[in-house]
Amino acid sequence: MKIAVCVKQVPDPEARLRVGADGAWIDEEGVAFVLNESDEYAVEEALRIAERTGGEVIAFGLGPERTREALRKVLALGASRAVLLSDPALLGGDALATGRALAAAIRQEGADLVLTGSASSDLGYAATGSVIAGELGWPHAWLVMGVELAEDRRSVRITREMEGGMNELSAVVLPAVIQVQAGINHPRYASLKGIMAAKKKEIREVAAAELGVDAGRLGRAGSRLETVSVALPVSGREVEWIAGDAAAVAAALVTKLEQEAKVLR
Amino acid sequence: MNGPVWAVVQQKDGRLQRSGRETIAAAQALARELGTSAEAVLLGDGLAAAGEELKGMALAGARVVEHPRLATYTPGGYVAALVPLVREERPAYVLFPHTYQTVDFMARLAQALDAGLLPEAIAFRRVDGEVRWTRPVLGGKLHAQVRTVGEGTVLVSLQSGAFPADGVEAGSAPLRQVAAAVDGVDLQREVRGFESAGGGAVDLSKAEVIVAVGRGVGGQEKLAPVEELARLLGGELAASRPVVDSGWLPRERQVGSSGQTVAPKLYLALGISGAIQHLVGMKGATAVVAINKDASAPIFKIATWGVAGDLHEIVPALNQALKERAGGA
Ligand SMILES: Cc1cc2nc3c(=O)[nH]c(=O)nc-3n(C[C@H](O)[C@H](O)[C@H](O)COP(=O)(O)OP(=O)(O)OC[C@H]3O[C@@H](n4cnc5c(N)ncnc54)[C@H](O)[C@@H]3O)c2cc1C
Numbered sequence: 037m038k039i040a041v042c043v044k045q046v047p048d049p050e051a052r053l054r055v056g057a058d059g060a061w062i063d064e065e066g067v068a069f070v071l072n073e074s075d076e077y078a079v080e081e082a083l084r085i086a087e088r089t090g091g092e093v094i095a096f097g098l099g100p101e102r103t104r105e106a107l108r109k110v111l112a113l114g115a116s117r118a119v120l121l122s123d124p125a126l127l128g129g130d131a132l133a134t135g136r137a138l139a140a141a142i143r144q145e146g147a148d149l150v151l152t153g154s155a156s157s158d159l160g161y162a163a164t165g166s167v168i169a170g171e172l173g174w175p176h177a178w179l180v181m182g183v184e185l186a187e188d189r190r191s192v193r194i195t196r197e198m199e200g201g202m203n204e205l206s207a208v209v210l211p212a213v214i215q216v217q218a219g220i221n222h223p224r225y226a227s228l229k230g231i232m233a234a235k236k237k238e239i240r241e242v243a244a245a246e247l248g249v250d251a252g253r254l255g256r257a258g259s260r261l262e263t264v265s266v267a268l269p270v271s272g273r274e275v276e277w278i279a280g281d282a283a284a285v286a287a288a289l290v291t292k293l294e295q296e297a298k299v300l301r
Numbered sequence: 302m303n304g305p306v307w308a309v310v311q312q313k314d315g316r317l318q319r320s321g322r323e324t325i326a327a328a329q330a331l332a333r334e335l336g337t338s339a340e341a342v343l344l345g346d347g348l349a350a351a352g353e354e355l356k357g358m359a360l361a362g363a364r365v366v367e368h369p370r371l372a373t374y375t376p377g378g379y380v381a382a383l384v385p386l387v388r389e390e391r392p393a394y395v396l397f398p399h400t401y402q403t404v405d406f407m408a409r410l411a412q413a414l415d416a417g418l419l420p421e422a423i424a425f426r427r428v429d430g431e432v433r434w435t436r437p438v439l440g441g442k443l444h445a446q447v448r449t450v451g452e453g454t455v456l457v458s459l460q461s462g463a464f465p466a467d468g469v470e471a472g473s474a475p476l477r478q479v480a481a482a483v484d485g486v487d488l489q490r491e492v493r494g495f496e497s498a499g500g501g502a503v504d505l506s507k508a509e510v511i512v513a514v515g516r517g518v519g520g521q522e523k524l525a526p527v528e529e530l531a532r533l534l535g536g537e538l539a540a541s542r543p544v545v546d547s548g549w550l551p552r553e554r555q556v557g558s559s560g561q562t563v564a565p566k567l568y569l570a571l572g573i574s575g576a577i578q579h580l581v582g583m584k585g586a587t588a589v590v591a592i593n594k595d596a597s598a599p600i601f602k603i604a605t606w607g608v609a610g611d612l613h614e615i616v617p618a619l620n621q622a623l624k625e626r627a628g629g630a
Pocket residue numbers: 049050154155179440514515516517518540541542543544555556557558559560561571572573574575576577578579582592593594595598610611612613
């Protein structure tokens with residue numbers, strides 16, 4: 037089976053973030069970028085399905101030039117090729133515009149199954165995978181915690197998370213887009229051999245004009261959302277800070293727990 | 302003239318879901334702001350009782366879209382049922398609760414309608430005659446102000462709890478049954494059943510004290526002091542999702558939108574950043590102690606007491622202080 041996996045490079049969740057000069061996004065200077073968390077699980081799931089079926093995994097990433105690192109990582113994990121969409125005309129889009137571009141690139145390669153993460157940790161639209169499915173006219177499922185390929189390889193049985201501690205058990209006909217939730221598997225680490233091999237694998241760049249999509253429907257131009265500004269959240273109630281060395285903090289906390297929270301007997 | 306603002310809602314056990322009432326409250330508030338009308342669309346099967354509830358709300362109309370094929374959610378069925386309605390009436394905004402179910406089909410609906418898609422809003426306000434929406438980005442570390450551009454309907458999902466359900470304005474709503482065009486449509490998914498996600502063995506909802514750990518704890522082998530703290534406080538151990546995903550603690554101890562909802566007298570959040578999916582599970586706590594080495598972590602926005610520091614230093618010291626107190630008392 038030919039499996040496409042979409043990966044996004046996002047700011048390291050541990051990074052200290054500052055608002056950038058334009059006020060509309062973060063200052064990326066000095067920020068480390070990593071593979072989006074649920075995408076790591078999507079990659080692992082793609083590799084497992086490819087290994088079981090004797091297939092191959094192709095990674096797709098849309099983002100600035102640095103996205104190449106994220107793709108290189110997926111190649112090191114075992115994907116055979118990658119497609120990079122770093123044309124400025126494709127950047128800055130909402131889920132609809134980004135999904136459109138990714139779908140067009142996937143259509144060029146062809147795939148039996150597309151895997152994405154459930155949500156990006158920066159923009160968090162939780163929608164790009166569904167948009168890809170809609171563009172391709174395929175079924176999709178969001179928040180998938182289990183994937184099992186049917187014997188005849190014409191459908192997948194999925195376990196889909198719902199609220200309240202329940203799962204939906206269902207089947208989706210292939211080709212389809214499956215939006216993988218973190219926790220579905222235990223992602224592998226790249227081996228040294230894998231890292232070396234990745235250096236020789238192809239990362240094909242695709243320009244906006246090659247996608248066969250009206251330029252007005254791609255990137256910032258094709259986006260229905262525009263971020264005016266970003267800022268630190270304002271809080272409802274003011275936190276009471278407890279400072280000092282560990283012993284002093286501990287003593288102060290014990291007093292709070294005893295006298296105010298009243299949870300110590 | 303602005304088109305109306307719609308709220309798409311569902312019932313559960315014969316009552317409107319709380320998230321649905323929140324959505325209606327938001328639709329009423331937005332319609333007031335825009336000088337237009339608020340309307341509701343109730344979707345599903347067996348909707349008589351929930352329809353009665355809608356009748357008592359200040360809405361210009363309430364459409365009941367009922368069909369046996371909508372009893373169980375499928376993306377194909379729900380999109381097919383909604384497309385003709387939105388196309389015909391052209392609401393300016395269609396609001397949804399940001400639930401796992403609406404997230405699953407909203408983007409497909411937006412594509413079918415060529416509508417805008419704005420997921421997970423937590424507030425709106427009018428600025429210079431246009432609507433600005435607030436949505437969390439970067440795990441809640443920042444809030445983005447977003448405007449929509451282009452023509453036509455915009456679909457918006459609203460984060461749970463952002464618009465309180467008790468804000469629903471009472472009144473009277475004319476109820477209208479609307480045919481659901483779902484006979485013969487491809488449901489796009491064959492739902493075979495439902496199962497428990499594997500929680501349930503531990504009920505955290507009754508715990509008075511919860512000691513919760515996040516990714517910041519750094520590994521399973523580092524849990525011992527935290528476990529000791531839970532013991533000393535007579536509390537339950539809980540975790541954020543990544544801790545469970547990494548296999549450091551079992552799923553049954555996860556708090557949040559895909560875990561348990563808790564309301565203890567005291568919630569200690571250790572190395573938890575405070576993403577909204579975690580907060581929805583624990584914001585009912587009476588008091589929250591947050592220990593995080595990043596003073597700008599969003600968890601401090603809802604904490605009662607905050608410690609900007611390393612949990613691996615604070616927790617052992619806290620254990621020591623608690624033991625001394627017990628011994629000395
Ligand atoms: C559909 C969906 C459902 C989800 N459901 C849930 C859910 O039910 N529950 C849930 O929790 N999440 C859920 N999530 C995930 C959620 O979005 C966040 O990713 C998650 O809550 C983050 O967990 P965390 O705070 O432990 O990790 P991180 O966000 O990585 O935060 C770790 C924190 O630890 C701090 N830290 C690091 N080292 C130390 C130290 N030594 N001392 C003190 N602090 C330290 C860091 O500063 C950081 O703030 C869900 C996501 C999606 C998309």
